[in-house]
Amino acid sequence: MKIASSEDSLGILASEVIGCRRCPRLREYCGQIAREKRRAFVDWEYWGKPVAGFGDVGAGIWIVGLAPGAHGANRTGRVFTGDRSGDFLFAGLHRAGLANQPKSIHRDDGLMLRGVYISAAARCAPPGNKPLPEELANCSEYLDREWDMLKRVRVMLALGKIGWDATAGLARRRGCDFPEGKRAFGHGALMRLTKDRWMLGSYHVSQQNTFTGKLTGKMFDAIVKRSGELSLP
Numbered sequence: 001m002k003i004a005s006s007e008d009s010l011g012i013l014a015s016e017v018i019g020c021r022r023c024p025r026l027r028e029y030c031g032q033i034a035r036e037k038r039r040a041f042v043d044w045e046y047w048g049k050p051v052a053g054f055g056d057v058g059a060g061i062w063i064v065g066l067a068p069g070a071h072g073a074n075r076t077g078r079v080f081t082g083d084r085s086g087d088f089l090f091a092g093l094h095r096a097g098l099a100n101q102p103k104s105i106h107r108d109d110g111l112m113l114r115g116v117y118i119s120a121a122a123r124c125a126p127p128g129n130k131p132l133p134e135e136l137a138n139c140s141e142y143l144d145r146e147w148d149m150l151k152r153v154r155v156m157l158a159l160g161k162i163g164w165d166a167t168a169g170l171a172r173r174r175g176c177d178f179p180e181g182k183r184a185f186g187h188g189a190l191m192r193l194t195k196d197r198w199m200l201g202s203y204h205v206s207q208q209n210t211f212t213g214k215l216t217g218k219m220f221d222a223i224v225k226r227s228g229e230l231s232l233p
Helices: 006-018 024-036 084-095 133-149 160-173 217-230
Strands: 061-065 116-120 155-159 190-194 197-202
Touching: 006 133, 061 160, 084 217, 116 133, 133 160, 155 160, 155 217, 160 197, 197 217
Parallel strands: 061 116, 061 155, 155 197
Antiparallel strands: 190 197
C-alpha cells in the first residue's frame, strides 16, 4: 500500500480548496469580479475560484497572508500572483535567493520557490479585503492540514494582523501555549510556538503599506533574512 507523500497530500488539499463552497458571500463576490473584470484585464479568463497554497513542500518558512486579491490571485489562480502585493513579495524573496524570478504574472510563468511555502488566512477574495470572522473560521481547517503536511517548517511569517491572528489561532489549535499578552501583532514581533517553530510578524505587503513607505524593501529584506536565520536547524 502506497503511503501518500506530503506533496501528494498538498495536491489533494489544493483540489479541495479549489472546490470549496463554504462561504456564499465570498463565492458570489469572486464570481462577480470574474465576470465584470477590470479593464486592464478584459482579455483574461479570470480564475474566480478559491486559491490554494503553493511552494516548496520541504519549506522551512511558511508565509501566511490575508486573502487572494480580487484582480490578483482571483484572476490568476495563484496566491500573490498578478498584483502589486505579489510584485513586492516575490521581488523580496528573489533578492534573498528564495524565488527563481523577481516577478509573477500568471500561474504558469515558471515561478519556483525554494524553502518557502505560501498560503493565506482566507482562500477567497473578500470584499474590501475584509473577510468575516465566520469566513476565516471556515478556512481554518486548511491551515490546520497544511500544518500537518509541512513537516519541515520552522518559521511562520505572518503578513498583517489578520495573517498574524490566523497563525496564532492555528498554533493554539495545535497545542501551542503562549501568554495572551504576547499575541499582539507588530512588524518584527516574534514568538516561539514550539521547541523548533517560530512565529514572526511583518506588515502586509499591500500597496497601502508599500506605496506609503510604511513597509519598505529594506524593512522586508530584514524580515526575510530573520526568517531564514530562524529556519536553520
